[in-house]
Amino acid sequence: MNTSTHPSPFLPAARTLLVTGASRGIGAAVTRLAAKRGWDVLVNYTRDAAAAEAVAIDVRADGQRALVVQADVGDEAQVMALYAQLDAAVASGRLAPLVGLVNNAGVVDLPERVDEMSGTRLERMFRINVFGSFWCAREALKRMSTRHGHAGGSIVNLSSAASRLGSPGQYVDYAASKGAIDVFTLGLAREVAAEGVRVNAVRPGIIETDIHASGGIPDRAQQMAPLVPMQRAGTAQEVAAAIVWLLSEEASYTTGSVLDVTGGR
DSSP states (O other): OOOOOOOOOOOOOOOOOEEEETSHHHHHHHHHHHHHHTOOOOOOSSSSSHHHHHHHHHHHHHOOOEEEOOOOOOOOSHHHHHHHHHHHHHHHSSSSEEEEEOOOOOOOOOOOOOGGGOHHHHHHIIIIIIHHHHHHHHHHHHEEEEEEESSEEEEEEEEEEEHHHTTTTTTHHHHHHHHHHHHHHHHHHHHGGGGGGEEEEEEESSSSOOOSHHHTTTTHHHHHHSSSTTTSSSEEEHHHHHHHHHHHHGTTTSSOOOOSSSOOO
């Protein structure tokens, strides 16, 4: 009989989740579902304060605490300021300690070939999608890892099926940034596995969200649906369910995994 002991996989009753880009789409769906599962939430947004506050109102309606914080995760100084506000809220008792992070914030751009892409476009893409995820995870680890005197936690990164498909003729830069997230997830998971922190990623496929409009193709989900084996686009709620499961104690032995939520594509 194996009598070895392991750290408890169960999360504290009072716990805070930081969701970046939480004012719309998958981030908003994650925030609302997490509140229903007992999480306090730090609702991060970049531009739309009213949308972020609407998400926070829903969190509070489910009996959980919410703090709305504006920050562009593509700016390291703003990430540090975001965590300073989190620390102040935890110290004052307005939020529970940080136990979860969802690196959701990300951008696409208009369809272009690689030989047409400017340096400014590439810098923005990787600064937000990759550097921002690194900065947010770095600061989360300082507040979760047993190496830093904490009880552990869970990080979920948002990748994309584009990392497997390459997105030729549309946005190879976006696909490459999400490929970096896949590798980041694997490496970080192994780096902190013995420190009570699990790190996983979710790789959405064609999902009905506003990001397609940001990429200049607002009806892209409908256009692409026939290419999906399930013959439909997914919903933000379906992706959120996978993310919140990975955050939960039900996924206590899952780390370093990249979960496809793609309808079979």
